[in-house]
Amino acid sequence: MSAPSPITTHVLDTHLGKPAAGMAVVLEKRDSDGNWGEIASGETNSDGRILDWLAGQQREAGIYKISFATDPYFEKQGLTCFYPSVSFEFRIENPDEHYHVPLLISAHGMSTYRGS
Numbered sequence: 001m002s003a004p005s006p007i008t009t010h011v012l013d014t015h016l017g018k019p020a021a022g023m024a025v026v027l028e029k030r031d032s033d034g035n036w037g038e039i040a041s042g043e044t045n046s047d048g049r050i051l052d053w054l055a056g057q058q059r060e061a062g063i064y065k066i067s068f069a070t071d072p073y074f075e076k077q078g079l080t081c082f083y084p085s086v087s088f089e090f091r092i093e094n095p096d097e098h099y100h101v102p103l104l105i106s107a108h109g110m111s112t113y114r115g116s
Contacts, residue, residue, distance in 0.1 A: 005055045007040075007099045009066060010115070011048045015079075015106040019048025022076070024069040027053055029062055030089075036065060058095065065089045066101055074107055081107045088112055 007027060011020035027040040040053040067087040074081040083105070090101055100115035 005051055005053045006057070006059045006095070007053050007064070007101070009044075009050050009053075010100070010102040011044050011068065012102065012104050013048075013073075013106065014104050014109070016077075019046070020044055020073055020103075020105060021046045021048055023048075023073045025050055026067045028065045028067070029060075030065070059092060061092050061095050063089055063091055064099075066103075068103055068105070070105060079107045081105075083110055086110055090114070 009025060011023050011025075012018070013020040021044055023044045025042055025044065026038055028036040029039050030036055042050045042053065044050055065087055067085060070081045070086050071084040086103060086105065088101075090099070092099055098116075102112060102115050104111040
């Protein structure tokens with residue numbers, strides 16, 4: 001069995017009060033020149049989670065970015081989202097720790113935090 005992913009995410013649809021299944025998400029890392037490079041991508045599962053990014057791989061300290069494709073998700077519900085996409089950067093200082101970076105989203109509001 002491989003080691004758990006060092007970076008995970010979870011998307012909760014606060015309008016519906018349930019996980020946001022089927023949302024496309026991209027994980028990038030910023031290099032020393034300040035350029036972004038994709039290191040993983042996926043789609044949230046039925047529980048709104050991506051648990052297998054970088055599974056069994058080590059990550060490095062640095063700046064990372066997660067981008068969520070919110071427009072297609074809300075279009076499937078017949079809604080227009082104020083945020084066509086949501087991206088945020090976060091810092092990994094201790095590569096040995098697990099980083100869980102969730103998104104709480106509705107058509108007109110969003111929030112994130114470092115989870116456990």
